[in-house]
Amino acid sequence: MGVLLASYFRHIRGEEEGFPWVFLSPLGWLAGACSRARNFSYDHGLSISREMPVPVISVGNITHGGTNKTPFVEMLARMFIDAGLRPGIVMRGYGRKEKDCLLVQECEPSRDLLGDEALLLSGRLGGVPIVVSADRAGGVLRLAGEGVDLAIADDGFQHRKMGRDVDVVLIDATCPFGNGRLMPAGMLRESPRSLIRAHMVVITKADQVPPDRVREIAATIQEISGRSPFLSSLALAGWSSFLGPGEGLRDSGTPELPAAAFSAIGNPASFGSFLEKLGFPPLFHEAFRDHHIFSEGELDAICGRAVSSGARSLICTEKDIFNLSQGWSPPLPVFVPRVRTLLRDERSFVSTLSRHLQPKMVVSSNGHGEDAIGSLLAERLKQKFPLSEVSGFPIVGRGREYRSRGISVLSPPSETPSGGVVKYRLRDLARDIRSGLLRHIGAQAAAWSGLRGKVRTVICVGDVYLFLHTLWGQGAMPVLLATAKSVRLRGHWGLEKHLLRLRCRRVFTRDPETARELSDRKADAVYMGNPIMDLAGDTINRS
Numbered sequence: 001m002g003v004l005l006a007s008y009f010r011h012i013r014g015e016e017e018g019f020p021w022v023f024l025s026p027l028g029w030l031a032g033a034c035s036r037a038r039n040f041s042y043d044h045g046l047s048i049s050r051e052m053p054v055p056v057i058s059v060g061n062i063t064h065g066g067t068n069k070t071p072f073v074e075m076l077a078r079m080f081i082d083a084g085l086r087p088g089i090v091m092r093g094y095g096r097k098e099k100d101c102l103l104v105q106e107c108e109p110s111r112d113l114l115g116d117e118a119l120l121l122s123g124r125l126g127g128v129p130i131v132v133s134a135d136r137a138g139g140v141l142r143l144a145g146e147g148v149d150l151a152i153a154d155d156g157f158q159h160r161k162m163g164r165d166v167d168v169v170l171i172d173a174t175c176p177f178g179n180g181r182l183m184p185a186g187m188l189r190e191s192p193r194s195l196i197r198a199h200m201v202v203i204t205k206a207d208q209v210p211p212d213r214v215r216e217i218a219a220t221i222q223e224i225s226g227r228s229p230f231l232s233s234l235a236l237a238g239w240s241s242f243l244g245p246g247e248g249l250r251d252s253g254t255p256e257l258p259a260a261a262f263s264a265i266g267n268p269a270s271f272g273s274f275l276e277k278l279g280f281p282p283l284f285h286e287a288f289r290d291h292h293i294f295s296e297g298e299l300d301a302i303c304g305r306a307v308s309s310g311a312r313s314l315i316c317t318e319k320d321i322f323n324l325s326q327g328w329s330p331p332l333p334v335f336v337p338r339v340r341t342l343l344r345d346e347r348s349f350v351s352t353l354s355r356h357l358q359p360k361m362v363v364s365s366n367g368h369g370e371d372a373i374g375s376l377l378a379e380r381l382k383q384k385f386p387l388s389e390v391s392g393f394p395i396v397g398r399g400r401e402y403r404s405r406g407i408s409v410l411s412p413p414s415e416t417p418s419g420g421v422v423k424y425r426l427r428d429l430a431r432d433i434r435s436g437l438l439r440h441i442g443a444q445a446a447a448w449s450g451l452r453g454k455v456r457t458v459i460c461v462g463d464v465y466l467f468l469h470t471l472w473g474q475g476a477m478p479v480l481l482a483t484a485k486s487v488r489l490r491g492h493w494g495l496e497k498h499l500l501r502l503r504c505r506r507v508f509t510r511d512p513e514t515a516r517e518l519s520d521r522k523a524d525a526v527y528m529g530n531p532i533m534d535l536a537g538d539t540i541n542r543s
Contacts, residue, residue, distance in 0.1 A: 028183070055151070058168065062189055063172065089151070090139035103146070173213070264291060318338060363459045374459075416436075449474070451473075467480045491514065492518065500521075
């Protein structure tokens with residue numbers, strides 16, 4: 001690594017305040033503003049986050065590389081395999097030259113085609129479908145076509161277009177937030193405040209810093225996210241040796257000492273600490289930037305320095321093997337430590353992960369008649385999907401209809417003189433505002449924000465106002481049971497049709513004519529029966 005690049009990395013890690021790098025601060029502020037605007041857009045439905053057809057666990061971070069995501073993804077995949085499930089993995093395939101969405105198992109094992117991390121995981125997890133795609137949502141759809149039970153998205157925290165059920169964020173104990181600035185002024189990809197979105201936070205490399213430092217980082221994370229983080233570390237699973245061009249790796253004994261090391265990973269210092277902990281302190285450690293492709297000249301220079309230093313072997317990471325110059329034959333034995341992730345409290349981690357994976361549905365309604373339909377629908381959903389969590393979110397009244405059917409109510413009470421019907425007379429609207437309507441709307445928005453990212457499906461029973469209220473509150477595209485309007489009663493306005501086309505997952509109409517009208521405007525609209533009559537009739541038949 002060059003002197004200038006090494007100085008830059010020390011600066012962004014907060015190890016020194018380098019003179020030229022402080023002038024990058026305005027770019028960091030600009031990146032922060034763009035990140036906040038982007039997150040606001042997804043939080044309020046201005047940008048689309050699509051629900052995926054299979055459960056998705058995103059494993060990501062808020063810093064640039066070096067948090068041990070790859071071994072953590074491998075650990076999760078093995079965990080689900082042991083549980084009798086078939087996981088799949090979607091990842092970007094950093095450094096590859098192809099941009100298509102590719103299934104690793106259908107391709108030749110080429111670094112240019114797939115990237116180093118995909119090759120590493122495919123070698124470690126034979127039989128697990130792995131898709132490389134810059135479009136993570138498209139990659140999950142490809143995995144669903146392969147029949148997986150769930151998808152693990154590597155480095156997916158910032159890819160909000162892809163819906164997910166669980167966000168697991170990894171924080172490197174040796175350098176949790178760098179110098180506290182966003183790239184390029186620092187190593188943060190977004191503000192630590194974004195940990196609010198995470199369902200679970202894991203402090204990795206917890207064994208490489210003093211316990212007091214771990215507690216300090218954990219306290220910071222809990223203050224931001226309101227959640228206690230889990231702790232993990234890397235353990236040695238065994239040693240492999242590099243056999244030369246086209247031969248790959250094979251299991252081996254331990255390296256001969258003294259040894260030298262080289263690596264091209266996100267946090268090379270932690271690799272050096274890991275080797276020292278294993279009892280293999282390197283004579284020197286040549287560090288390169290993450291995913292660096294080694295030239296034959298660079299490798300020969302490393303070997304020359306190793307020989308002159310008296311080293312009897314070389315050590316690198318498993319990822320580095322896929323970035324070695326093709327055809328290079330090492331004059332010294334090259335060893336690779338195979339690593340695995342260990343969780344401090346695996347039972348609690350699995351329990352928390354399982355709880356977040358439980359499907360959650362919310363039925364929202366905006367009127368007493370809609371509450372009757374919505375509560376009945378919620379009851380039916382609870383019976384149809386007994387392992388799911390179904391809740392109600394009425395925006396008018398106190399949710400008595402829901403509670404009478406044993407459905408939990410998540411919204412704050414909202415009682416107004418008009419009973420919620422304010423669109424017909426301005427006088428009623430004015431009276432509701434004087435009675436605290438705006439305060440009620442603010443409380444409901446706050447309640448929705450607390451559910452953001454925690455609900456898989458929201459079903460609105462009512463009109464387009466309720467649909468927009470729900471979309472703005474929690475961000476994900478809702479389903480609308482359109483009980484309020486029909487072409488037989490003036491129908492939807494042009495703007496309403498446009499919004500339903502852009503931001504509604506599906507509209508269930510009360511008659512076939514309305515479904516045809518909305519479909520003509522390219523909205524996803526279907527008629528599958530009159531919800532008012534069908535649900536009521538079903539109740540009578542059951543009685």
